[in-house]
Amino acid sequence: MKMLINVAESVVADALRGMAAAHPELIVDVEHRLIVRRNAPVAGKVGLVSGGGSGHEPLHGGFVGRGMLDAACPGEVFTSPVPDQMVRAAAAVDSGAGVLFIVKNYTGDVLNFDMAAELAEDEGVQIAKVLVNDDVAVLDSLYTAGRRGTGATLFVEKLAGALAEEGAPLERVEALARRVNESSRSFGVALSACTTPAKGSPTFDLPAGELELGVGIHGEPGRERRGMMTSGEIADVVVDAVVEDLRPDAPVIALVNGMGGTPLLELYGFNAEVHRALAERKVPVARTLVGNYVTSLDMAGCSVTLCQVDEELLRLWDAPVSTPGLRWGC
Known part of the structure; x- marks a missing residue:
């Protein structure tokens, strides 16, 4: 495999x-593997910290900035960051209002963020944690006990980040982050495998x-393999899986996400089919x-x-955000 690396x-x-x-x-600290918004800590503001293995960009480092995260901790490719990174991040963004850890449900991430929370609290930083576990494809996976954390991480970081930017207290930011996670569901499809730099061949x-229906973001197996399907057929399968589990009775925000190797031409076409499928199921x-x-x-898929x-979450979604990976209203 050819890669643009040293x-x-x-x-x-x-x-x-x-x-x-x-x-x-x-502020990008290469030695200690830390990305922090330059004006941190912001006086009176709850700090938001997340992180995980590299290879999922722009998650999480690309979401550091006004209206989202205050810091992110990148691990090695598909490998959890270590507790020392999270403790440094918490100290860097703590203004005295406390810090919220946003953790995807992968065993290494959960264990290391739990350890970091204990260490940070020993240093006088008030910590709250929210676990993201939105993937409806499988209950347990190679990397998890319970559902995997995937696309809802973006929603939690954006909506909780907007509320924190308004100066809300830690308890309220934590509660909203939990509500966003509980209100979100995801399902992924792989058209090809991904290739890690260390392996140099498909994983x-x-x-x-x-194609693989219900694939995880590390290439973990999903529900089943099928012969290749049309965009519309894939949209029906994916939307059915998400809507059946979420059972929405209110409007939704839809994230139609590429896995890294799918061009926007295809993603926009797929988005049209997702909207068609949602309309047929009467989901606004x-x-x-x-x-x-x-x-x-480099996985091809979506x-x-x-x-x-509700109105509050829509207002927070529309609130200004300025990060490398997400930007509007600024």
Whole structure:
């Protein structure tokens, strides 16, 4: 496989150096693997910290900035960051109003964020934690006990980030983040496997002419493999899985997400089919976001995340955000 890298061992460090050069509004600590908004800590504001294995960009480092995260901790590719990173992040963004850890439900992330919370609290930082577990495809996976955390992470970071930007207290920001997670469901589809820099070849075997329904963002197996389907057929399967579990009785925000190797031409066409499928199931769509936001390196495929919303959540969604990966209203 051809990759635009120097050596596999320096991929994350090289990416962080490039991010620092492109985004002077961020503080990028390459040595300690930390990305922090430059004006942190913001007086009186709850700090939001997330992180996870690299390879899912722009999640999480690309969502650091006004209206979303205050800091992100990138691990090695598909590997959890270590507690020391999270403790440093909490200290860097704590204004005295407390820090919320947003954690995707993967075993390494959960264990390390739990340990970091204890260490940070020993240093006098008030910590709250929210677990994101929105993937309806499977109950348990190679990386998880329970449902995986996927596209809803973006919704939690954006909506809780907007509320924190308004100066809401930690308890309220935490409660809203939990509500967003509970109101969100996701389902992913792989058309090809991803390739990690260390391995240099596809991480799993997906024969030509087949797709994986319910795949995880690390290439974990999903519900089943089928022969290749049309965009409309895939949309029906995905929307059925999400709507059946979420059972929305209010409008939704729809995230039509690429896995990293799917061009926007295809994603917008797929979005049309998702909207068609939702309309047929009488699910109103209040907002839509299309693009590569929660990726899996070079995997071809897509995921759909729906978040049921009310007026407050819509207001927070529309609130200004200024990050490398998400920007409007500024």
